[in-house]
Amino acid sequence: MRTLDRKLGLLSSLPLAVVLVVSFLAPLVVVAIFSVMPQKVFSLTNMPDFSSYAVFFDQGYYKSLLWSLGMALVSTVILLVVCWPLSYAMAKVFKKFTLVLTIAVVMSLFVSENIRLFGWVLTLMKGGLIEGHIRAWTGVGFDSPLYGVPIIVFGLVYVYLPFMLFPLAQGIAMVPDDTRQAAYDLGATRWQVLWQIEVPLAAPGIVVGSLLSFVLAAGALAESKILGGQAVIAIADDIETAFTFGQNWPLGSALSMILIVIIGGLALFGVSKVDLDAIMGRKR
Amino acid sequence: MPTSRSTRIVLYVYGILVIAFLYLPLVSVAFASVSRARYLSFPIKRYSTKWYGEAVESSTVSELLTTSLTVAVLVTVISVVVAFFGALAFARYQWRYRTTFQKLILLPIFFPQTVLGLALLMWFNSLGIIPSWKTAVVAHLVWIAPIATLIVSIRAYSFDPALEEAARDMGAGTWTILREITLPLLMPGMVSAALFAFLLSWGNFPLSLFTTGADSTLPEWLYAKMVSGYSPLVPTLGVMSVVGSFLLILTALAVAWLLRTNREARAAQN
Amino acid sequence: MDSSALLRLRGVVKKFGDFTALKGVDLDIVEGEFFTIVGPSGSGKSTLIRLLVGMDELTEGSIWLRDGRIDETPANLRPTCMVFQSLALFPHMTVGQNIEFPLKLRKEAPAARRARAEELLDLLRLPRSYYDKRISQCSGGERQRVALARALAFDPEILFFDEPLSALDYRLRKTLEKELKDLHARTGKTFVYITHSLEEAMVMSDRIAIMKEGHFEQIAVADEIYSAPVSRFVAEFMGEVNLFGLRADDAGLITSDILKIRAGVAVDNLDPGGHGLLMVRPEYVRFAGGERAFDFTLTGTLHGEYALGSRIQYEIETTGGMVTVEKLREDRLNASEGEQVTIGFDSAVTHFIREAT
Numbered sequence: 001m002r003t004l005d006r007k008l009g010l011l012s013s014l015p016l017a018v019v020l021v022v023s024f025l026a027p028l029v030v031v032a033i034f035s036v037m038p039q040k041v042f043s044l045t046n047m048p049d050f051s052s053y054a055v056f057f058d059q060g061y062y063k064s065l066l067w068s069l070g071m072a073l074v075s076t077v078i079l080l081v082v083c084w085p086l087s088y089a090m091a092k093v094f095k096k097f098t099l100v101l102t103i104a105v106v107m108s109l110f111v112s113e114n115i116r117l118f119g120w121v122l123t124l125m126k127g128g129l130i131e132g133h134i135r136a137w138t139g140v141g142f143d144s145p146l147y148g149v150p151i152i153v154f155g156l157v158y159v160y161l162p163f164m165l166f167p168l169a170q171g172i173a174m175v176p177d178d179t180r181q182a183a184y185d186l187g188a189t190r191w192q193v194l195w196q197i198e199v200p201l202a203a204p205g206i207v208v209g210s211l212l213s214f215v216l217a218a219g220a221l222a223e224s225k226i227l228g229g230q231a232v233i234a235i236a237d238d239i240e241t242a243f244t245f246g247q248n249w250p251l252g253s254a255l256s257m258i259l260i261v262i263i264g265g266l267a268l269f270g271v272s273k274v275d276l277d278a279i280m281g282r283k284r
Numbered sequence: 285m286p287t288s289r290s291t292r293i294v295l296y297v298y299g300i301l302v303i304a305f306l307y308l309p310l311v312s313v314a315f316a317s318v319s320r321a322r323y324l325s326f327p328i329k330r331y332s333t334k335w336y337g338e339a340v341e342s343s344t345v346s347e348l349l350t351t352s353l354t355v356a357v358l359v360t361v362i363s364v365v366v367a368f369f370g371a372l373a374f375a376r377y378q379w380r381y382r383t384t385f386q387k388l389i390l391l392p393i394f395f396p397q398t399v400l401g402l403a404l405l406m407w408f409n410s411l412g413i414i415p416s417w418k419t420a421v422v423a424h425l426v427w428i429a430p431i432a433t434l435i436v437s438i439r440a441y442s443f444d445p446a447l448e449e450a451a452r453d454m455g456a457g458t459w460t461i462l463r464e465i466t467l468p469l470l471m472p473g474m475v476s477a478a479l480f481a482f483l484l485s486w487g488n489f490p491l492s493l494f495t496t497g498a499d500s501t502l503p504e505w506l507y508a509k510m511v512s513g514y515s516p517l518v519p520t521l522g523v524m525s526v527v528g529s530f531l532l533i534l535t536a537l538a539v540a541w542l543l544r545t546n547r548e549a550r551a552a553q554n
Numbered sequence: 555m556d557s558s559a560l561l562r563l564r565g566v567v568k569k570f571g572d573f574t575a576l577k578g579v580d581l582d583i584v585e586g587e588f589f590t591i592v593g594p595s596g597s598g599k600s601t602l603i604r605l606l607v608g609m610d611e612l613t614e615g616s617i618w619l620r621d622g623r624i625d626e627t628p629a630n631l632r633p634t635c636m637v638f639q640s641l642a643l644f645p646h647m648t649v650g651q652n653i654e655f656p657l658k659l660r661k662e663a664p665a666a667r668r669a670r671a672e673e674l675l676d677l678l679r680l681p682r683s684y685y686d687k688r689i690s691q692c693s694g695g696e697r698q699r700v701a702l703a704r705a706l707a708f709d710p711e712i713l714f715f716d717e718p719l720s721a722l723d724y725r726l727r728k729t730l731e732k733e734l735k736d737l738h739a740r741t742g743k744t745f746v747y748i749t750h751s752l753e754e755a756m757v758m759s760d761r762i763a764i765m766k767e768g769h770f771e772q773i774a775v776a777d778e779i780y781s782a783p784v785s786r787f788v789a790e791f792m793g794e795v796n797l798f799g800l801r802a803d804d805a806g807l808i809t810s811d812i813l814k815i816r817a818g819v820a821v822d823n824l825d826p827g828g829h830g831l832l833m834v835r836p837e838y839v840r841f842a843g844g845e846r847a848f849d850f851t852l853t854g855t856l857h858g859e860y861a862l863g864s865r866i867q868y869e870i871e872t873t874g875g876m877v878t879v880e881k882l883r884e885d886r887l888n889a890s891e892g893e894q895v896t897i898g899f900d901s902a903v904t905h906f907i908r909e910a911t
Contacts, residue, residue: 008372008458009379016370016389016433023426024392027400027407034406044410086302089295101299103537108306110483110529112503113490115522118510119309122316122519127325129312136327161306181609182642184630186656186708196655200646212394219396221490226510236398243402243494253406256399267394271387277375277441 028260034253042249052254061238061255068235069262071149072217075156079164079213080206082157087168087205092177105162113159117226120155121146147229155223163212171205172198204274211270215263235259310526316519335520344505345521351417352501355492356485359424363432363481364474370429371436371470376445389430397427397490405494415497423495424485431484432477439473479536483529560585560744561606561712566615568601575601577768578615583712583746588738590747590755593765594791599748602765603716606746607636619711635710637718641701643689649675649700650685656708674703677740679733695726702734706741715747719754731757752792756780764788782905786831789907794836794867796877798850800906801829812874813850823906830908836867836880838903841887841895848898852877856893870895 036048039055056062090098108116123129126144135141145151175198183197184190199206221236230237235255242252317335319328373379374386392400404423408415447469451461489503496504502525509515559582568576575598583589593599604610606617608629617625624632635656643652653671662670668685675682678699684692692700698718705713715734719727735758738745749755755762756776763773764787772784783789786797802808806826808815813832824830832850842851854872861867866886868879879897881887889895 004458005377006379009377009382010373012369012377013373013379013381013385014369015366016373016429017385019366019425019429020388020392023404023407023422024395024400027403030407030410031399031403042409085295086299089299093292093295094299097296097299101303103533104303105306107530107533108310110487110533111310111526112487112506112522114503114507114510115313115487115526116309118506118518118522119311119313121510122312123309129308129315132325133327158305161302176640176642178638178640178642179644181629182636182638183644183655184628185607185609185636186704187630187659189630192659197644201644203646215394216396219399221398222507236396239399239402243405249406252402256402259396259399263394263396264391267391268387271390276383276386276390 031253031256031260034249035257037250037253039250040248052248052250055251056254056258061235064233064235064238065255065258067149067232068218068220068259071153071156071232071234072214072220075153075160075217076164076210076214078153078157079161080168080210083161083164083168083209087165088172090165090169091173102166105165109162114222114226116159117155117222120158120227124151146227148231149228152224152228152231152234155227156217156220159220159223160213160216163216164209167205167209167212168202169205171202171209174205175201207270207274211267215267218263219259313519313522313526316516317523319516335516336524338517338520342517345517348500348502348505348521351496351499352486352503355417355420355424355501356482358421359428359485360478360481362421362425363429364478366425366429367432367436367477367481368467368470368474370433371440371473372466374433375437375440376443376466389433392426392430393434395427397488398493400426401491401494404491408495415495417496417499417501420492420496420499420501423491424488427488427491428481428484432481435477435480436470436473439470443469475536475540479533483532486525486529559583560620561746562618563606564616564618566602566605566617567613568598568605568610569613575768576605576612579769581763581770581773583744585744586742587760588735588745588747588758589761589763590749590759591763591765592749592752592755592791594750596767597765598768599750599765600716603636603714603746603748606712607634607714608632633710634712634714635705635708636714636716637701637705639717639720641697641718643697643701643704645689647689648685649680649687649689649692652689652700653703653707655704670707671703674706677706678703678737694722695730698722698730702737706743710743712744712746715745715749717749720749720751727754734758764791783833783907785907789831789833794878794880796834796836796839797831797907798834798874799829800824800832802826810850812872813852816847816849816851819849819901821901821904821906823908828908830906833905833907834899834903836878837865839877839879839897839899841879842898846898849901850904851896851898853894853896856887856889856891856895858891859887870897 030044033044033048035052036050037044037046037052038049039051086101090101094101121128124144124146125131126141127135128144131141131144179201180193180197183193188196219236221234221240224230224232224234224237228234236259239252239255239259242248242255246252315328318331318333370389373382374389401423404419404426405415408419413419448461448465451465456464487503488501489507492501492504493507500508502521506518506521509518561581561583563579563581566576566579566581567574579602591599591602601610605612605625608624608627612625615625616623619633644655647655650668650671653674654667657667657670671685672682675684680696680699680703684696684700689697689700701718719730722730731754734745738758747755747758759776761773762776762779764771764779766787772779772788774782779788780792783792789795789797798810798813800808800810800813800821802821802824804827808819808821808824810832821832834850840846840848842848852872852874854870854877856868857871857876858869859866860869862880865880865882868881868887870877870879877897887895
């Protein structure tokens with residue numbers, strides 16, 4: 001049975017493995033090679049000169065990267081705080097409402113991200129859903145909060161909420177009720193139970209949720225474009241511009257490589273810390 | 285440490301507020317789609333469905349819908365097949381490179397989609413392939429096939445390998461087991477995976493952006509209109525797209541519920 | 555009110571919606587005793603222990619520890635502690651960290667904590683090298699001891715146990731029962747133990763409370779509960795038993811539908827005009843033969859014979875239902891199934907359970 005398992009495992013992994021090698025790993029290799037090509041070439045047959053990486057520092061692209069990482073970090077922290085009570089309730093308090101909530105949140109995921117962000121523009125703009133109605137009722141309007149760094153972070157929190165909520169709920173569900181009560185019985189305060197029992201035991205969920213939100217937010221483009229009005233440039237925005245208006249594939253590739261290395265490193269590190277079989281509910 | 289009544293109430297209210305927060309922008313879009321004015325301003329003074337009429341008659345719109353639908357259907361079919369086998373490799377069989385395989389699958393999900401789209405663009409370019417909706421199918425697959433695999437895997441984890449072993453013990457071959465035992469048991473997972481695959485492809489924008497070439501999907505077109513200035517067709521098409529997705533989900537939920545109550549009713553009779 | 559008791563419950567009621575799980579419970583637990591609450595599942599014993607520990611709030615009544623009322627005190631501020639059925643060891647901590655957890659919460663110095671943890675490892679006969687072991691590396695019995703050590707580190711006034719042995723196999727359970735009794739003697743702490751297994755209760759406890767449908771049916775020392783149950787429920791709960799209806803007429807003459815009663819036999823507690831159940835344990839029933847005359851006799855057909863290790867159990871079908879008799883292996887009966895047998899017993903080995911008239 002063992003040898004059969006091995007053979008079948010390898011065979012059944014093939015279709016997906018082929019898809020990923022051909023259309024994920026291979027393109028990454030192409031990006032890596034393009035990133036060391038001279039500026040503004042469109043073929044891989046040039047002498048590498050690594051000039052794009054120099055441009056990254058010389059022309060201030062590192063600022064966009066720092067902005068993206070910073071906003072991603074802030075939104076991840078906000079998401080942790082915002083999602084913890086709700087995830088807790090989904091895992092331990094709500095009964096049928098957990099299902100309702102899950103369906104509601106998953107359904108929102110199926111709506112194209114840019115339609116939802118556009119909806120926030122309509123909601124928050126001057127003369128939008130909120131300001132327009134308040135002005136109509138009170139006669140006093142206010143400036144739109146759109147187009148700034150805070151609203152970009154808001155957008156990131158909004159869009160990536162499900163990616164924090166579900167892993168976190170899964171993680172909290174893995175904390176046995178008895179261990180929490182035992183700690184409490186042994187004299188721990190609510191706060192001590194949170195930090196010494198719940199957080200360490202829910203760590204796999206916290207790691208997965210934080211990684212997903214951070215990584216996705218760091219590579220996000222639409223929030224800064226649609227809500228932020230280019231108040232700051234996100235690194236994904238720079239990458240897009242380098243490819244489109246700049247017609248500079250090597251620069252775009254170099255910027256991509258930097259982002260990929262950071263994100264890939266984090267993702268690999270996080271994934272290696274987590275027992276996937278346990279978090280996905282393996283029985284044996 | 286019992287959860288007190290007041291804490292429970294606060295948590296329920298919080299949950300409802302989060303749902304409201306998630307759907308508030310869609311409410312604005314829905315209102316905007318029925319405003320008669322070409323330039324939107326709240327509160328809406330005159331309501332009209334004329335933009336829906338225009339959308340239905342527009343040939344651009346029907347082209348967009350055809351492209352989006354073709355891509356989504358192809359992505360769904362391929363994803364589900366790939367996910368069936370992928371999930372077995374992910375969760376069921378004990379084989380040498382299983383953990384490596386698990387991690388490989390997660391990587392594209394963690395990956396910034398815009399960058400992935402651009403990488404694919406360069407890859408197709410170096411292969412001499414001209415981007416079109418067909419290349420977009422490949423691009424969607426990179427992200428959606430792993431997600432579908434994870435969904436089927438959750439189901440695969442909960443199934444007892446002894447069932448397959450029993451079938452083998454009675455003389456069934458590998459193919460018979462897959463067809464008669466494994467496939468039916470994983471079916472609910474496959475259906476949810478298909479639903480996810482279709483809807484995620486239907487709504488995807490960042491992967492399509494660079495990989496559709498001269499063709500355009502609905503989310504791409506909406507984005508182009510959004511950044512280039514307001515068009516009343518944007519909320520209208522947005523609402524149509526959302527309503528279509530939701531109808532699909534609700535139908536699926538209703539069918540699942542009917543099947544279950546039906547099975548329970550029959551079980552109760554026996 | 556008995557003020558010498560360590561823990562006192564007065565009129566404790568717990569309702570879950572329409573369902574009343576505890577119907578006004580009174581209880582006094584003396585300092586230093588090993589007190590066991592026994593009951594079938596659903597009898598309310600788990601509900602009771604959750605109230606005692608502070609994991610749930612009571613609907614009515616009060617709980618007192620020494621002179622202080624504690625039912626409003628949250629679990630983390632009560633000087634009591636529980637060993638959970640699941641043990642609830644913290645999987646992310648080592649054996650040592652688990653034991654030191656309550657000490658760490660009290661901000662004791664690391665060296666003092668370590669010393670105490672090692673003392674407790676010694677007390678529970680775990681090697682000191684276990685200090686750095688992961689919980690997942692410990693066997694079932696070792697985990698049990700770690701959980702005990704952790705609870706003792708807390709140094710509680712009362713140590714509660716919620717069926718901690720129920721998941722273990724038979725032999726290990728027997729060993730640990732004795733160890734627990736021994737530990738109780740050595741530590742001198744008050745133990746309050748909950749179980750559905752009467753055997754467990756009999757081995758370990760000083761006093762036993764039998765619980766039924768949210769109230770105590772009987773609270774007494776183990777022997778008394780076995781030999782003098784107050785009700786049919788307790789009698790039947792305490793193992794195999796034979797019960798026969800008895801009645802006394804107004805003149806005090808005792809009659810039974812089933813038993814033949816020797817003239818002049820008196821039954822304690824059976825007043826003229828009263829009725830109730832005469833209880834006799836299977837090991838006290840004899841097979842009639844020879845000259846011996848019994849206070850109570852009856853006849854029936856031998857229905858079955860079952861080997862129970864050192865004893866043999868017989869079932870005898872009588873007009874009043876099945877009667878169970880137990881004999882030592884060497885006293886085996888020389889009769890085959892279907893044969894008529896006469897059995898009997900004396901009033902000295904019986905106990906009469908009076909029923910309300």
